[in-house]
Amino acid sequence: MSRKPKRIRDAEVTKAQILDAAMEEFAKYGLNGARTENIASGSGVTKAMIYYYFESKETLYQEVLNQLALQLNELGLAKLNLKELHPEIALKTAVYEFINYQATHPKFGRILWHEALQNQGKYYKQIDWNQSYKYLLEILEKGMKQGCFRQLDPFLTAMHINGVCNFYFDAYENIKHLTPNIDLRSPEMIEKHAEAAIDFIMAGVVNKGE
């Protein structure tokens, strides 16, 4: 009579594995669509463990969002010290890093889109995302003040820049059908997107009249 081998008991490890699998599942289906059974099997534990470490599926989801915000602030734009650079260089760098982040962390954007669409931003609201967003605003405002950027609405411009960077990745599952012969996820195409996006954005923002 062989039994299922029992798991090594390690709270830290188990909790981290659940969070990882949860991020994967939430990225695919969002809070509502995610299945606790999938999170359990994805992390190699039973469903009951999820409720031992986290109060509910909802709490687990909130924790995933928290982790996301932490990761973004750590790995993201903070360490680049963009404020001290020339606005043009700062903006180019920020856009490049942001696209790179999207390419290497595809779950990030997807979770936030699911959040906006199916939860109407209910949980997004509970988390402070401002740091990363404000960097971009500051760069734009500084560039306008210095005259190297055109006079634009900083908020709308930030949204437009975001759209240029994001759409390629987050609408991928639809637009891949428009170009069946091109692998939009290949490093070469992503690099092309990054270059074209930077070119497009800079042309849209930089003041050529000087």
Added chain:
Amino acid sequence: MSRKPKRIRDAEVTKAQILDAAMEEFAKYGLNGARTENIASGSGVTKAMIYYYFESKETLYQEVLNQLALQLNELGLAKLNLKELHPEIALKTAVYEFINYQATHPKFGRILWHEALQNQGKYYKQIDWNQSYKYLLEILEKGMKQGCFRQLDPFLTAMHINGVCNFYFDAYENIKHLTPNIDLRSPEMIEKHAEAAIDFIMAGVVNKGE
């Protein structure tokens, strides 16, 4: 003994009402998240009617996507005869009309985002969206050939333009929390977005060196 008044029997009307309510529900929650009960109550019929007129929730969803593609082709860019205009005017018009379409048909973008995210474009693939997408490509290519647009990758540029137009609307539920004092859905703000988007896109595309 009062009874629930029976519905007037009219197949056409009932079917249309179900489709309307379904579009509403799918726009909110996508195929998986949508509840047939909500679609039923939203259209004033019972759940059984959905299965009488449509094979299943899935079939109903496919029909909604079909309707969407039809509406887009009818109301959209086709009637503008953009090919005969100067590329700059054509692009400005296309962007303006597209933003206007998004503003007046918010369900359109939401359904497609849900489709990309939760179904990985499985049903999107079954429908021909090419017309509307190809208009934009043709405008860009014509402008580049004539020299009034810069030499850009037409496909990537089309994606970037799409991102500029869309993000404002489709990420609304998240970004509204970033600007609690501004109503991003007011006609004034949408008009500002449209103007800024056109300005941004034209600056990114038009060849200034001539």
Added chain:
DNA sequence: GTCTATAATACGATAGAC
């Protein structure tokens, strides 16, 4: 063509043994 009632199942969450 429309309804009520219900079958069948999937899923979040919990109890309790080990």
Added chain:
DNA sequence: GTCTATCGTATTATAGAC
């Protein structure tokens, strides 16, 4: 700390009366 077994409910879909 981890497991198995199960409860309770929500939900898609169908059967059958009117």
